[in-house]
Amino acid sequence: MLTGFSQVAGQALYLDDLFSFFELKPHIVSPPDARPFPSPIRQGFVFEDVGFRYPNGERWAVRHLDFTLKAGEVLALVGENGAGKTTLVKLLARLYDPTEGRILLDGHDLRAYDLDGIRANLGVIFQDFVRYDLTAAENIAVGRMALADDRPRIEAAAARSLADDVVRRLPAGYDQVLGRRFRGAVDLSGGEWQKLAIARAYMRDAQVVILDEPTAALDARAEFEVFQRFKKLILGKTGIIISHRFSSVRMADRILVLVDGTVEASGTHEELLAQHGRYAELFELQAAGYR
Numbered sequence: 001m002l003t004g005f006s007q008v009a010g011q012a013l014y015l016d017d018l019f020s021f022f023e024l025k026p027h028i029v030s031p032p033d034a035r036p037f038p039s040p041i042r043q044g045f046v047f048e049d050v051g052f053r054y055p056n057g058e059r060w061a062v063r064h065l066d067f068t069l070k071a072g073e074v075l076a077l078v079g080e081n082g083a084g085k086t087t088l089v090k091l092l093a094r095l096y097d098p099t100e101g102r103i104l105l106d107g108h109d110l111r112a113y114d115l116d117g118i119r120a121n122l123g124v125i126f127q128d129f130v131r132y133d134l135t136a137a138e139n140i141a142v143g144r145m146a147l148a149d150d151r152p153r154i155e156a157a158a159a160r161s162l163a164d165d166v167v168r169r170l171p172a173g174y175d176q177v178l179g180r181r182f183r184g185a186v187d188l189s190g191g192e193w194q195k196l197a198i199a200r201a202y203m204r205d206a207q208v209v210i211l212d213e214p215t216a217a218l219d220a221r222a223e224f225e226v227f228q229r230f231k232k233l234i235l236g237k238t239g240i241i242i243s244h245r246f247s248s249v250r251m252a253d254r255i256l257v258l259v260d261g262t263v264e265a266s267g268t269h270e271e272l273l274a275q276h277g278r279y280a281e282l283f284e285l286q287a288a289g290y291r
């Protein structure tokens, strides 16, 4: 009995954690009289001297970011690991607010806009996307849960991200449970999971589509196909691609080179090569590997 009591007392401490979790309030909220998200975006995004530190981080993840993402433009971000590429995207999607400086969208601070509007209009696939032990269709539908029963829409998104080929090979097609957890489930290769994850971005009618190294597990040919499609599909929309492969990066209208959390250079592939800077050096390094 005594052991029983002490166990109850011990477990009760965890209840405290649970209730404090319920009491958490989001830091990022819409202002009272929020602006509706512009449709279409007219000018684009402007980063003005943006700096950011993670709440638990002691150093600046990005600092003095000054650049423009014009409406309808596809921008590529290149830089070594830890350069701040993902952080930049998180700020743009307002998953965090800048610690200093500000981000403007069509001339107004991003914080002034309706948060649901931002969420609906930005499709981001992060490098560490989640693999759900659900069906193939559900794994795509998480991009927009309201359309979970809209099979034609899911199939269209799959066709756009080249996931349709992956699904076609599954015994139960779109109803195939994926992962390793359940009996009868089929696990996919890294590249196959990625194609499903990319389909999530196409589930939204997003005006801005961002792929953050979504292709790390894809081979060179598959990545080339995915990005070429991406470029075609988002025609007229605004996009960001993050990749370490120059064959993908050079498809962008403009390239930003990030070093230690700040933009070191920007321009087209040809312009950056002509500058003989870090971009040219990295390009040569990679090209040499293929010779």
Ligand SMILES: Nc1ncnc2c1ncn2[C@@H]1O[C@H](COP(=O)(O)OP(=O)(O)O)[C@@H](O)[C@H]1O
Pocket: 054, 055, 056, 057, 060, 061, 062, 079, 080, 081, 082, 083, 084, 085, 086, 087, 088
């Ligand atoms: N959740 C986090 N908490 C604290 N620091 C982080 C977090 N995520 C990233 N960082 C730090 O921010 C810097 C930029 O990281 P990141 O934006 O992920 O770079 P990249 O995507 O270019 O590899 C790195 O120094 C990294 O360690």
Ligand SMILES: [Mg+2]
Pocket: 085, 086, 087, 127, 212, 213
């Ligand atoms: Mg990253």
